[in-house]
Amino acid sequence: MEAVLTDSDHVNLLWTGGWDSTFQLLRLLLIQKRSVSPFYLIDAKRASTGEEILAMSRIKNMLLQNYPHTKQLLCPTLFYAVEDISEDADITGAYKSIRQKNHIGSQYDWLARFCKEKSLFDIQLCVESYNNPDKKHFNIDDFLTEQHDGYQDIYYIDDRFRDTEEGEVFSRFSFPIINLTKSEMLKNTNENMWGDIMNLTWFCHSPSNKKPCGQCNPCVLAYREGFGSRIPFRNRFKAYFRSR
Known part of the structure; x- marks a missing residue:
């Protein structure tokens, strides 16, 4: 198994080639100057998998071309197959219980199981803020507490909820952009002139x-x-x- 770096200057990031996770990748590499290990989980059932992988390749190529220093900071993307993730009754049971009350994406079940299997903690999961969230959808905000990691404000499951169903599913993640809306990220993107890269997202x-x-x-x-x-x-x- 690949070594997973965990020192405070290194970040493990769930990267999909999408807007949110790519925005955070750019913040980590270009502003915070931190080394990053991107993780991508291959879901064979997902029609967009090929386009996401292609987007990540294009983004990485442009990053290395426009910002050569990122060659030392951006580690090779670690690919894993969703179908290879071990079952976990505790996590899946907690996920199903949450799903009975609110809509929640199926990826949160296997992402949590993956992190537990690989002993990954504090891996960054990029979920944005919404001005008018749909009340039918699960909202993680009420279960989070804010901290500062020396570089930025970041959010974790509050200790009060560690033993809850929400804690079972989400306690292995940190949430770096949960306080930002898409429009705020776009404003930041324009200010930093990242548009060419962000337009490659999928x-x-x-x-x-x-x-x-x-x-x-x-x-x-x-x-x-x-x-x-x-x-x-x-x-x-x-x-x-x-x-x-």
């Missing part, structure tokens, strides 16, 4: 001819948050009608 779950479909939830959310221009014009109408 968000669609069901690509059509290798382009965003306009119909999946990430496409609809991207449209609502002002990123409709990244969806092909024909498919943008689908996002428009689905977002109404």
Whole structure:
């Protein structure tokens, strides 16, 4: 198994090639000057897997070209298969209990099991803040406490909730952008002139001819948050009608 670095200047990051995790990757490498080990879990059932991996490759190439110092900071991406993650009754039971009360993505079950299996703690999981969160969806905010890691404010499961179902699923993660909305990240991106890199990110779950479909939830959310221009014009109408 690959060695996992854990000193305070090194960060383990769940990277998907998407907007949120790429934004945090740039903050870590270009502002905080910290070394990063990106982790990517391959979900064979996910139609966007190939596009996400391609996006990460393009982003990495542009990073190394535009910011040569990142060659010493950006470690090779560690790839693992979701289907190889061990079962864990405690985590899956806690996840299912949360799901009975609120919508929650299936990835949080296998991400938590992966971290437990690999003895990973404090791995950064990039979940953004929403101005008007959907009350039907699980909201992690109420279970978090803010700390400062010497570089930025970052959020963890509060000790009061360690023994709860939420703690069972989320206590192995830290949340570095939970206090930022997409528009705030865009403002920061423009200020730092990261647009060329961030435009290489991928968000669609069901690509059509290798382009965003306009119909999946990430496409609809991207449209609502002002990123409709990244969806092909024909498919943008689908996002428009689905977002109404």
